[in-house]
Amino acid sequence: MLDMCQSQLSDDNKAWLSMQDFLSGEMHAKSDFRVYKASESIKAPFTDRFSESEIGSPIEQFEFNEQKFSRSSLNYLLGLSFLKQQIKDVPIxxxxEIGxxxxSLGEILLSDSRNDTFxxxxxxxxxxxxxxYYLQSNFGKDNIADYQTVKAMKEPSLHNLSxxxxxxxLCPWQLPxxxxxxxxxxxxxxxxxxxxDIVKNYLEHVARLNCKYVLLRNLREGxxxxxxxxxxxxxxxxxGDxxxxxxxxxxxxxxNVHPFGFETIDGYNSELRLYKHKSVD
Structure with missing residues (x-):
């Protein structure tokens, strides 16, 4: 498609660059990056130094201000900015994360030692x-426990793991x-x-683990x-209900849909939802 567009726009360099920007996803990524930088606050979870690794030779990766981002990492960065706007002191x-x-979220959180996160x-x-593979390549095999390591543990508590x-x-059957x-x-x-029923089961485990905050992104219309x-x-x-x-x-x-989520061209809304446990002050 790019070759066809290039041949048709060969005499208009600006139009060709605009079309290339759109088709590659960079136009959308730039928009997300602007929102991320405009909403950035220097507090935990710290994200201002983040630059995505090139492990796996990603083909959808963009560079802004000498930092690298995929659309996936930008989605998470926007979600974390939304979280920090809503909560004064975010415990991390x-x-x-399930799914x-x-x-990508693990890379964002673990790549900055100021976060002190497990x-x-x-x-x-x-x-x-x-x-x-991705997390161990980034942070070392000794720092990321895999399926077999957790399976061999007598008591895989969050305390022991961290x-x-x-x-x-982990795999889903290890979560219980x-x-x-x-x-x-x-x-x-x-x-x-x-x-x-599957989502309900997962969230029952989240509640069982006394989770303070729950951050979700979901299509409002389903x-x-x-x-x-x-x-x-x-x-x-x-x-949502x-x-x-x-x-x-x-x-x-x-x-939130605007500016941290996304509204599609046909009116569907990718919505962020933030919950707090009722016991949290």
Missing amino acids: KTVL GGFG YMNVDIAPTCLFST ERYKGAV DVSGDLDLFVNFISFQEMEP KQLATDGSHAGVKEQIK DYDSFLPDYELIST
């Missing part, structure tokens, strides 16, 4: 293998064995791709429904 000693992909990602196979490691990557107290739980987008077996989707959508009912011990602090 222990952070759990963290290759570990990060745990729970994800399905084989995605958990990619996350393990005493020995900077982070850990984890004990301790969480400061922050994060899920961006992947919950909306699950059925409600994931598309599966139809007649020919279209990918879910049987039942997850919407569902999260409210799945988190009875939490109160909704704030929601």
Whole structure:
């Protein structure tokens, strides 16, 4: 497509550069970067020094102010900026993410020693293998506990894990064995791709771990429904009211689409939702 556009716009360099900026995703990334920098506050979780690694030779990575970002890392940075705007002092000693992909949030939090964070990602196979490889490549094998390491532990508590490691990557069936107290739980987008009973089960574990804050990103209108077996989707959508009912011990602090979320061209809203445990002052 780029070659076709280039041939048609060969006599208009500015038009060609604009089209290239749009098709590569850089235009959207620049917009996210501007919001991130405009909303940046120098407090925990610290993000101002973050620059994404080139492990895996990413093809969708952009450089602004001599720092590298993917669209994924910018999404997380916007979410963290939203979090810091809503909470005066954000606790981040222990952070759990479910469905963290290759570990972009973990890289953001662990790459700055000022954060003093232990990060745990729970994800399905084989995605958990990619996350393990990425985080261990960034921070060293001795600093990131993998599936086998956690499996061999007699008591995989958050305290025991954080005493020995900077982070850990687990599979979903290991989560019930984890004990301790969480400061922050994060899920961006992947919950909306699950059925409600699965999400409810995950959030019961989040509550069991006495999590103080819950940060979610979800399509306000819900994931598309599966139809007649020919279209990918879910049987039942997850919407804001569902999260409210799945988190009875939490109160909704704030929601946001603009500027930290995203509204699609056809009017769908990728919404951030922040919850606080009712016991937190």
